[in-house]
Amino acid sequence: MTDLFTSRPWLRHYDPGVPATLDLKPEPLPVLLQQAAERFADATAIAFYGRTLSYARLWAETNRFARGLLGTGFQPGERVVILLPNIPQSVIAYFGVLLAGGIVVLANPIFDAEGFAHEVRDSGATTVIALSMFHRLVEQVRAELHFPRLIYTNLKEYLPSSQRLLFTLLRQEQEGHRVPDAQASQALWFQHLVAAGQDGELPTLDAGDPAVILYTSGTTGAAKGVLHRHASLYINAYQTRMWYADAEEGNERVLCVIPFSHAYGMTACMNVGIALGATLILLPTFETHNVLHTIRRERPTIFPGVPPMYAALNEVREVRKYGLSSLKSCLSGAAPLPVEVQEGFERITRSRLVEGYGLTEAGPVTHANPLRGARRAGTIGLPIPDTEARIVDLETGQDLPPGAIGELLIRGPQLMAGYWNNPEATAEALTADGWLRTGDIARMLPDGYFQIIERKKEMIIAGNYNIYPRDLEEALYEHPTVIDAAVVGVPLPNGKTEVRVFAVTRPGERVSEAEVLAFLRERVNLPVVPDKIEFREALPRSFIGKLLRRRLVEELLSREQRS
Template sequence: MLNEKTVGEIVKEAARKFPDIEAYVYPEHGIRKTYKEFDKETDELAKAFIGMGIQKGEHVAIWSDNKREWLLSQFATGKMGAVLVTVNTNYQEKELEYLLQQSDATTLILCESFKGTSYLDIVLAICPEIIHSEKGNILSEKFPHFKRVIVMTDNEYKGMYSWAELLSHADKVSDDTLENALKSLHNEEVINIQYTSGTTGFPKGVMLSHKNVVNNGQLVGDYIYLTEEDRLCIPVPFFHCFGCVMGTIASVTHGTTMVIIEQFNPGKVLQIVQDEKCTALHGVPTMFIAELNHPDFKQFKLSTLRTGIMAGSICPIEVMKKVITDMGASEITIAYGQTESSPVITQTKTDDPIEKRVSSVGKPHPAVEVKIIDPLTGEDTPTGVPGELCTRGYLVMKGYYKNEQATRSAIDPNGWLHTGDIAVVDEEGYIDITGRIKDMVIRGGENIYPKEVEEFLYQHPKVQDVQVVGVPDPKYGEELMAWVILKSGEHITSDELKEYCKGKISYHKIPKYIEFIESYPMTASGKIQKFLLREMSKEKAKV
């Protein structure tokens, strides 16, 4: 049976069932709140959003690491109906500008800075009108929908609301008004837009409904047997589905305590799992690798750890085994999916045989259909024969925001979402992901589409042509290699080209390797043979 509740209603239900259980803990700040308190806090914030003039269906972008304000905003918007637009913390000017324009965001909630990058400087660079605007009434030709900026601080900035100023608007709104807003929401309505890179090089806004994310969180939690006695450590970023569906929503649907880490640090994770007696831990493979290889790993007492999820990129078998044996997470599971599927399609079970738990991505969740087809004919492939994995059911996104063409390319007329991933199913129904039809590169859990990086590098005045491919990497799973043809008579070093990228595109999209070449391997019909470039890249990178 699917869960029919909205994102706001699952908080209310948790507060009724588990009022005195800790909802969330921020160990770094000594903050602890019960589900009863969490419900009250998110009510107040929802009223503040309404009092500020934010309407149901308005797009509210949020840009920060895993701060408490992010968590509260997710569930407060879930109560009053604004659509939360999640922003990658690595974004720079061009990427933020594109997202604010494409998403029609009216509001941006942000922290002051992240890892030495001033978010305030970036916002003012793309929208200088903010400084001269009345708070809540930004007038910008470039961003016609954009009205307000809210900063996660009590510091004052011209043209922007402080967090305290935001909260002061709650007094204007009655409890009845909020209750009516909550009751007006339907679980089929969009509540979240997450941007994922597309093959065109421009990110696409994946529209997810209450039904999408509540049920996916519910099922993910069911698979690892979460209860109100569990404490889930969440070091994965909230702006990904891993953090805000498999982390926060999975916890709230089960009355589980969220133990939240603002920014991943392996030593910090181990310390907090020990001190907070966490029973579950989420992470992409690179996170688990960093934790296992921490110099003081053996000093930490992780005896409470039982389960968790490894996902985000292909999970190395040896790493999975070490998480089970050395960390003691004997019930760790692997999940597979993508943002467009809310995100999890398949997951291993805690009692699956060890071989299956380390070498497959499990079986489809309940209420989820999966088929593997020949990408050329569309016919189902036999057992053991690779093909494209397609999925259908409650989990399929509503579509890409303002991009009908891309939506039709992803979801066929029969409702099947075509993942672009190559998969194979065995006799027992376990699925293994063997590759990708598209050229997508997954670096440490971050999806990178080479075309986006290519289009950026094309802008350099000395570059004539560029092709980007992935190469295997022991730490991140994959790294980028760019093959560059320079314009006649030009010269530039790989370091200079990397320097050109810094501050303009996200650091994880900057190629680790840059090689210069006179011409590309081509087919007779003039198409570049990327598979040969990949082979050449492996040789060059000595992988």
């Protein structure tokens, strides 16, 4: 054990009860749900606007859906695109497709036609499962691409009976949930498949089988399909579950507002929640006051989220009246967590909010700060059980000592099998001995905590200096009127790079450009400091809340070309 502590100094800082390694046999992913149904049959698995499903009911409907899908001629190995928000059908479809031997392709519910068509085409999907309100998008793509099976489901199907009637009367037509008759007659319907799936054999699954494809473009380039086997996602669910060392299995309640279509929501909300036998409190979208009302009504104990979500809650006046004391553990991911946001959220909730880290290619969770022990603000924390991490020189690839800045590499059982039908990209990302090149510039502190400095592709090279946007953004967050910030490098015609700053201030509060720049210069000791700031009402972010710096750069370049 001494040698292990020497090679992995982070193990000394694990919370009590978090193991250094898992004695766990990989299983097919549906085993997560099967085990929860066996252990907590009568416990509530899903809470959805007042409607609940027990684990026994959820497992039964998942099995029926799998059999109903096979009854349509579906064959194991076929790819199924799931275009659903966080509703009960998304959980049933996810595990049902896997039970039928299929490969799940998780699609972004706010896609445009081009992005959706790319995923259908690239994955070779034969089936699409979509919410009825997305029918215009689906039919537009179906006119271009042929996929044999289209399965629609309606938001009202799992609402309580009273809300189902109101939905039909007030929302169905207005919000476009009703599929036109001509199109509806050419599609299959989710509830019909569940009702039809009473009999039939299910295929035998193996932990090594392909399970899920998640598309990611990182910060630039065309979206690539990240292929995970059952084993990697099953293991990552338990690696993350063990981080909640004091969780009470069968009694926790997870607020699921991170989309399941994103690797973080899929694992940290759905799969980890099911591994805990927890109640999944489903919200299809993040709307600040709806989230607060849900917290007051449903009393969640675990809230995985992203920094903009916690920041939005911090800004609500009299937020404590919503009774946030039920929250115990909040794990922030997908983007850097500003210290100001972290401290503000903990003040109003008295819960523990810690920053973690992951990549779609890694299941996604690889690092997290301890939920009960010593955390390091501004770091991503420690590698989770059975995860190795090291820092290598950006040029030579040689290992670097603690404190040195280089590229972060990760190795562990949660890593992807590779990029779907893209061996060249796979070879570039994965080394021959199984390490994932993350593309993130980082350093390991002497005690084993890791700190992300910047994405390699987003580091700004200004003259002879390297500028890390996060350093400037963290300083901007300290200003009392700034609630969001972005720093980008803009290439100039003369070959140099200019540092540009964008900031969002609190509604109704004004501050001068000169004041913020003076504030920034006082706190950041850099050879290159921006000389102007552009104020915005909002910054471009992905559906998961990740800052999209490249859109700001593209907009600036386009604007300057027109001028």
